[in-house]
Amino acid sequence: MTSPLLIKICGLRTSEDAMAAVDNGAQLGGLVFAQASPRRVNLREAHKVRDILFGNAEVVGLFADNAFEEIAATHNAVGLDRIQLHGGEDDAFAERIEKEIGLPVLRAIPVATAAEAEAADRRHASAFLFDAKPPEGSAQKGGHGVAFDWDALAGYKGERKFLLAGGLTPENVAEAIRAARQHSGFVGVDVSSGVERGKGVKDAGLIKAFIEAAKEA
Numbered sequence: 001m002t003s004p005l006l007i008k009i010c011g012l013r014t015s016e017d018a019m020a021a022v023d024n025g026a027q028l029g030g031l032v033f034a035q036a037s038p039r040r041v042n043l044r045e046a047h048k049v050r051d052i053l054f055g056n057a058e059v060v061g062l063f064a065d066n067a068f069e070e071i072a073a074t075h076n077a078v079g080l081d082r083i084q085l086h087g088g089e090d091d092a093f094a095e096r097i098e099k100e101i102g103l104p105v106l107r108a109i110p111v112a113t114a115a116e117a118e119a120a121d122r123r124h125a126s127a128f129l130f131d132a133k134p135p136e137g138s139a140q141k142g143g144h145g146v147a148f149d150w151d152a153l154a155g156y157k158g159e160r161k162f163l164l165a166g167g168l169t170p171e172n173v174a175e176a177i178r179a180a181r182q183h184s185g186f187v188g189v190d191v192s193s194g195v196e197r198g199k200g201v202k203d204a205g206l207i208k209a210f211i212e213a214a215k216e217a
């Protein structure tokens, strides 16, 4: 029996966003707490999204170079299931999250080459999210709607699971899944910009179209 493909919709900001993700069968929803992001939620918004996700989809808190104390306080206030680290955090930081907060770490790895995908296996994480590198000079570490060359995934030979992210859309997700499926560890896809009608504004129709296309692949 093969495991179902995991689908993570990232950058959920409203109850409607969360409902579109859950109703269409996403298993993970992302709340962005990174500073430089148009998708950043405050605690009130985070609670609303979390209330919809709870029991239906895993609540992933996304941080990028936030202080450890902020991550811990956010988890205490919201109740996260997993921490996504999307900045320049080192292995000691990822280990501390797991030890002291007690949540698994999904580690974003910016990838352009097979060698970079291979190097991921030396990083501390429970799972990886292979993503495109941010455009030159951008302070925002992810969520740019840019894809990377999926052939680079051939470099990853590790046993830990990974999600594929970066520039996925309802139009290209099936092709991305077919490419990623050839590589060990692939378990699912992550999207943000590709299901938005404007920067940081999710579109329920695009979320539905993305999930349907991913499931059909």
Ligand SMILES: O=C(O)c1ccccc1NCC(=O)[C@H](O)[C@H](O)COP(=O)(O)O
Binding pocket: 010, 011, 030, 032, 034, 036, 037, 038, 039, 040, 062, 063, 064, 086, 131, 140, 141, 142, 143, 144, 145, 146, 147, 165, 166, 167, 168, 190, 191, 192, 193, 194
């Ligand atoms: O989404 C953001 O605004 C963001 C800000 C800072 C760090 C990471 C961020 N997002 C990371 C994600 O998990 C995205 O889903 C991933 O980069 C894919 O984004 P996209 O190419 O827009 O689908």
